[in-house]
Amino acid sequence: MLEHGGRLLRAVRQYGIAREHWLDLSSGIAPWPFPIPSIPVQAWARLPETHDGLEQAACRYYGAAQLLPVAGSQAAIQALPLLRPPGNVGVLSPCYAEHAHAWQRAGHQLTALDETQVKASLDHLDVLVLVNPNNPTGRSLPRETVLAWHQRLAARGGWLLVDEAFMDNTPACSVVDCAERPGLIVLRSFGKFFGLAGVRLGFVAAEGSLLSRLADLLGPWTINGPTRVLAQASLADQATQHLQRERCAAYSLRLAQLLARGGLAVSGGCDLFQYVRCQHAAHLHDHLARSGILVRLFEQPSALRFGLPACEADELRLAQALATYKKDTP
Template sequence: MLEHGGRLLRAVRQYGIAREQWLDLSSGIAPWPFPIPAIPLDAWARLPETEDGLEDSARAYYGASQLLPVAGSQAAIQALPLMRAACRVGVLSPCYAEHPYAWQRAGHQLVELGESQVEAALDSLDVLVLVNPNNPTGHRVPRDRLLAWHARLAARGGWLLVDEAFMDNTPAGSVMDCAERPGLIVLRSFGKFFGLAGVRLGFVAAEHSLLLRLAEWLGPWTVNGPTRVLAQASLADQAAQRTQIERCAAASHRLAAMLSGAGLAPTGGCDLFQYVRSEGAARLHDFLARRGILVRLFEHPAAVRLGLPASEGDEQRLALALAAYQKETA
């Protein structure tokens, strides 16, 4: 299994600090979950059915003409590489590690690319995979550039796969509305923006024929009934969505300022996390963990990613720890 954020129980065992004493900032998930609606008994007792209102709510929210709900975007990440014959796949790097892992495991030839290398390499690729905003750096590729890349790939039967797991806070950059075009596949994650990662829900937007193939590949009942009810309510709650966008942006701005004040100016980030490249990343990760603060460590390149603190108290706790780290390393 690849390394991911949210491995709190492992940190509990490693550092000997009780779970309730941790401040977990290791995942880029909004720390303010949307309210859970009343779940009718039928949602638990009956097999879930498609087109029960969830798909309509999702199409309206994402601005997509057609999409497929899946059990977390991870389900699609693992299935899509199995739906093409072995080919040459470019991955915009650094990247959410499950993407290159899934394509390589399925027997495809993998090419890691920086954004400046894509233009020269594009005509030699069958598939280009990227996360936008990037995970873990938060970097965004402009929409018009993505659509130009897609046009070149699609002209040869290729795919552009765009994972927009962190796009909800800045939806103007999305290409979801163009995903009916052949060869453009867009993934969205429900759990991150709505703060409900535990429900395991994602969406895939693509041309109709590909969605049919993917649905058949994944099989029936991939999204459970209670999740379908919960997601419909969240996707329709425009007031809560506006509040979430505003408080995430404000909290991310405060986090960036806090890190800069501690001599750890972010080198990337978005409205759900901040990213700091540093040769001392492992030392910072351990220093914070020994104080019950869990952040995400990356080795190549050496960096840490910090999710948003949920409260003023959490921010103060992090600020004190960062000040202590700055003093120790001065």
């Protein structure tokens, strides 16, 4: 398996610190879960129904014409490369590593691209994959740019796959409302913004024929009954959604300021995390872990991603660990 954030039990074993004493900032997941509704017994006892209103609630929330629920957007990431014959795939990098891994495993030829190389490469690609806002850098591409790239690819029968896992905080930048256009596929993650990653839910927006092929590949009952109940309640809870956007924005700004005071220049980020490129990332990662603080380490380029602390006490703990590192590092 590829490296991911959120592997807290591994850190518990490696550093000998009990789980309850950790501050886990290794995943870009909102640290304030939405309220869990009452789950009817029938949701546990019966096979899930696909006409219970989940798809309609998701379409209203995302502003999409049609969507396919999947068991986390990871399920779609692994399945979509199987729906095209092997071809040339560009991946806007750095990027969530599972994308490149899935396309390469399915026999496609991959090219890592930075933003300045995409325009000149489009006519040689069958598929372009991008994460917007980017994971891990937080870089957000303008909607107009994304749609222009799609238009060029679609004119030759190509695909543009846009992973919008971190888009809920800035919905005006999304292209999900255009996903019925041939060749445009948009992934949305439920768990990150709603703070409920454990339910394993995501959505795919695309033209109907492609969604049908993807549904056939994934098979029936991909979303369990309790998740379908929980998701509908969260997708309809506009008051908590508004609160979540406000506090994510506020705490992300506070995190950026905290890191700056700790001597770390923020290189990027969004309302769910901050990203710091630094040569000593591995050393700092280890120092924080020895203080019971888990962050996400990247080797190429050398960088750290910090998720949002949930409260002032967590912020203070991180600030103290950074101050100790700054004091002890020549």
